[in-house]
Amino acid sequence: MSIHAHFSPDYATARQTFLSAAKNAGAELAHYQHPLKGIAGEDLFTDLAWIGPKDARAVLVTVSGTHGIEGYYGSGCQVGWLQDGHAAKLPANTAMLSIHGSNPYGFSWGRRVNEDNMDINRNFIDFATKAPPANPAYAEVHDWLVPQSWDAGIAANIQTKIADYYARVGARAATAAIVGGQHSHADGIFYGGTQACWSHRTIKAIAEKYLATAKRICVLDYHTGLGPFGYSEMICRHPVDSDSLNLARAWFGDAVTSPAMGQSDSPVIEGNLRMGIARFCSQATVVASAIEVGTLSSEEVRLSVIADNWLHLRGDVFSAQGKQIKAQIRAAFYPDNDEWRGLCYPRAVQIQQQALTGLAQA
Numbered sequence: 001m002s003i004h005a006h007f008s009p010d011y012a013t014a015r016q017t018f019l020s021a022a023k024n025a026g027a028e029l030a031h032y033q034h035p036l037k038g039i040a041g042e043d044l045f046t047d048l049a050w051i052g053p054k055d056a057r058a059v060l061v062t063v064s065g066t067h068g069i070e071g072y073y074g075s076g077c078q079v080g081w082l083q084d085g086h087a088a089k090l091p092a093n094t095a096m097l098s099i100h101g102s103n104p105y106g107f108s109w110g111r112r113v114n115e116d117n118m119d120i121n122r123n124f125i126d127f128a129t130k131a132p133p134a135n136p137a138y139a140e141v142h143d144w145l146v147p148q149s150w151d152a153g154i155a156a157n158i159q160t161k162i163a164d165y166y167a168r169v170g171a172r173a174a175t176a177a178i179v180g181g182q183h184s185h186a187d188g189i190f191y192g193g194t195q196a197c198w199s200h201r202t203i204k205a206i207a208e209k210y211l212a213t214a215k216r217i218c219v220l221d222y223h224t225g226l227g228p229f230g231y232s233e234m235i236c237r238h239p240v241d242s243d244s245l246n247l248a249r250a251w252f253g254d255a256v257t258s259p260a261m262g263q264s265d266s267p268v269i270e271g272n273l274r275m276g277i278a279r280f281c282s283q284a285t286v287v288a289s290a291i292e293v294g295t296l297s298s299e300e301v302r303l304s305v306i307a308d309n310w311l312h313l314r315g316d317v318f319s320a321q322g323k324q325i326k327a328q329i330r331a332a333f334y335p336d337n338d339e340w341r342g343l344c345y346p347r348a349v350q351i352q353q354q355a356l357t358g359l360a361q362a
């Protein structure tokens with residue numbers, strides 16, 4: 001089978017393809033239904049497939065669709081792993097948990113965020129014990145990032161303002177302000193919320209049910225939209241000098257970057273889903289990483305997010321302009337072509353194999 005056949009054109013197809021591939025691979029399935037409907041009126045679920053012994057000491061967890069629309073890539077990788085027979089070759093005492101569509105609403109509606117306009121990858125904070133991190137610089141840029149109306153002139157004006165802002169405060173501070181996450185403006189971009197969202201609660205329930213007895217866990221969360229076209233960067237948010245970060249480097253080599261050490265274009269972000277799983281599984285040694293695949297330029301990716309935020313706040317998703325913005329954000333997070341998939345799919349397979357080797361050795 002061509003690798004490109006693993007990738008689906010919409011959420012509903014991706015879900016059905018994942019479920020049938022998992023069933024054919026002998027997986028145990030579970031389904032967590034979301035309260036809302038998708039863009040075509042379909043039911044939404046976070047689905048999971050478990051392969052291997054229930055009491056496995058080591059578990060490889062993969063997660064797709066944390067940033068909704070990035071699920072095209074993650075789903076394709078999960079489906080391919082199942083369809084290409086890799087799932088049948090797990091090491092002894094090792095299981096695999098594939099979580100499909102962790103943010104199914106965003107996946108279906110072609111959004112990076114969820115039903116609450118939340119970036120769920122800024123929401124996995126322990127709100128009971130910790131206030132969300134402050135990002136006062138975001139308040140300075142919010143008004144012009146969230147305009148009243150949208151057209152090509154307004155988009156160009158925003159691009160100019162962003163470029164001026166980068167020149168004024170420097171790239172690192174500007175990126176942290178705009179994309180680092182904020183918990184103060186619910187209608188803004190990269191909003192992380194002030195309480196646990198549906199996906200946060202669902203992933204916690206999954207971790208408590210399926211991962212409570214594992215001693216070693218690797219979490220791979222598939223993302224797109226940052227870095228060079230087709231390159232897979234492994235962004236690790238474990239503390240500098242931690243055992244988990246050292247293990248990640250031992251398993252995955254130089255592809256591993258640490259934002260805390262200034263090695264990534266990604267700013268330091270709190271509230272990641274994968275670090276949430278590490279928190280939920282305190283009995284285990286957890287190595288958690290994003291696989292972040294580059295697509296278009298950061299300017300194009302960011303503008304597509306700003307346009308989509310305007311669309312869902314003030315526009316009509318089903319209008320001609322809405323369809324144009326949907327095509328724009330899709331191109332920014334899922335380059336639907338053979339070259340891009342040919343770069344990132346084999347690499348994802350290799351990373352998963354490295355994770356299984358590492359889990360077996362640890």
Ligand SMILES: [Zn+2]
Nearest residue numbers: 067070223224
């Ligand atoms: Zn992402």
